[in-house]
Amino acid sequence: MQPFVLFPSMGEYPLYDDAVYDGLSAEDSRWRAYAEALRVAAPGRVVLDVGTGRDALWALVAARAGARHVYAIEASPAAAAAARRAVASSGFGGQVTVLEGLASDQVLPVRADVCVSEILGTIASSEGAIPILNDCRARLCTPECVWIPFRARTMIASVDVGTPALDPSCEPLMNRVLAAAGGAFGPRLCLGGPAWSALVSAPAVVESDVFDSRRPPPLSEMSVEVELVSGKATGLLLWTRVAVASSGREVDTLDGGTRAWAPVYVPVPLAGRVRAGFTRRTGDDGVHPDYTLAVDGVPVWRSPHHVLSQEKGVTGRSSN
Ligand SMILES: C[S@@+](CC[C@H](N)C(=O)[O-])C[C@H]1O[C@@H](n2cnc3c(N)ncnc32)[C@H](O)[C@@H]1O
Structure with a gap:
């Protein structure tokens, strides 16, 4: 065969659905690498999660790791609503703010010290990571920001x-x-x-x-x-x-x-x-x-x- x-x-x-988010929530090599990077970078820091998805995955990992505050942006209204529910039921509602819309349309009250995202594609740049993260770098993050992923x-x-x-x-x-x-x-x-x-x-x-x-x-x-x-x-x-x-x-x-x-x-x-x-x-x-x-x-x-x-x-x- x-x-x-x-x-x-x-x-x-913009076709993310429950089946895709289910796959992304698996505790696989991607998950372990992101969780480890956030455990190192997030404690005491302001974290920006670009494209937090249905489960506010990295936002909640960052909050659990001791982030000072997490701003979690999600473009899809349905996924942003689900992310808000996930944050509320996690008990980290005071530490995580979910913002609905494109990252390019957001403003934050403070610049972020850590920017976590997973808007990488089947070809690394195909989901728009370069312009989206360049805009975050210019407007939403500190000059010393830690970037997850790095490359x-x-x-x-x-x-x-x-x-x-x-x-x-x-x-x-x-x-x-x-x-x-x-x-x-x-x-x-x-x-x-x-x-x-x-x-x-x-x-x-x-x-x-x-x-x-x-x-x-x-x-x-x-x-x-x-x-x-x-x-x-x-x-x-x-x-x-x-x-x-x-x-x-x-x-x-x-x-x-x-x-x-x-x-x-x-x-x-x-x-x-x-x-x-x-x-x-x-x-x-x-x-x-x-x-x-x-x-x-x-x-x-x-x-x-x-x-x-x-x-x-x-x-x-x-x-x-
Ligand atoms: C691959 S999923 C990642 C979800 C979750 N962060 C994870 O790593 O499992 C990418 C998410 O980014 C969102 N997204 C893509 N471009 C965006 C943008 N410009 N601004 C905000 N969210 C965006 C998508 O709607 C989707 O939920």
């Missing part, structure tokens, strides 16, 4: 996964992604299955975003070219590695320790030594990037966030 299936990437659209990287490698089919059970999700993107287009497809076993080249880094006050990641368009050497490959895989704190092991999408992220699969037959080019450009909404991949200079994948960007052509527009 084919061990791999495909399903659409959804985190870059997110996007890796690339060639893989041999046969011809995986779209998981039939993901049809409703696919329709929601198409509706959120504004019509019919080619959504990013994630690979389900033991992806680490399918790598046929060494991984290379195409994106390394350090969320640190001294060297914030630039919003401007970026392009990187890396060399991949492999035998027969059916495509390219992009995935996320997260250094939650500045020390300690990275959490890796591929190692099976967390269900929080999934690798993105781009079918393109390859063999031997190739140059893979990765380009990121901020999309139409000013938050979510459009991406392209090229092999030996030839574009093989254009992945806009919105249908609108695709209609304009992802190469013909400057956005920053």
Whole structure:
């Protein structure tokens, strides 16, 4: 039986539901790394939790660790209401304030000493972490702020996964992604299955975003070219590695320790030594990037966030 299936990437659209939040509440490698980083950074500090989600997860971990106060921002009205209930029933209502709306629309009475967030995507920057956290850095945080996560990287490698089919059970999700993107287009497809076993080249880094006050990641368009050497490959895989704190092991999408992220699969037959080019450009909404991949200079994948960007052509527009 084919061990791999495909399903659409959804985190870059406002499609979080109970099933996703249930997965995020699992005490896995992601959870342990965030909890440990907050146990070190939060005591006595003002903490900002960007995208606190249904369960006010990191806000409550920070409060339990002894944060002076936590401001927990959540864009989804339903998730913000649930987060308020979670905070009230936890007994930390006096220590945690839930703010509904986009982080960019918020003001705080004091600047935060610690900023925790998990708005990382299947490609590290795909949920808009760079512009969202750059805005928090400028308006809501102290210059010495501790950033959790500290760094997110996007890796690339060639893989041999046969011809995986779209998981039939993901049809409703696919329709929601198409509706959120504004019509019919080619959504990013994630690979389900033991992806680490399918790598046929060494991984290379195409994106390394350090969320640190001294060297914030630039919003401007970026392009990187890396060399991949492999035998027969059916495509390219992009995935996320997260250094939650500045020390300690990275959490890796591929190692099976967390269900929080999934690798993105781009079918393109390859063999031997190739140059893979990765380009990121901020999309139409000013938050979510459009991406392209090229092999030996030839574009093989254009992945806009919105249908609108695709209609304009992802190469013909400057956005920053
Ligand atoms: C991956 S979930 C993380 C939830 C929880 N913090 C966790 O780590 O399990 C990302 C959350 O961020 C919220 N979000 C995304 N962009 C946001 C923004 N610009 N401002 C506020 N919340 C945002 C989403 O609605 C979602 O609830």
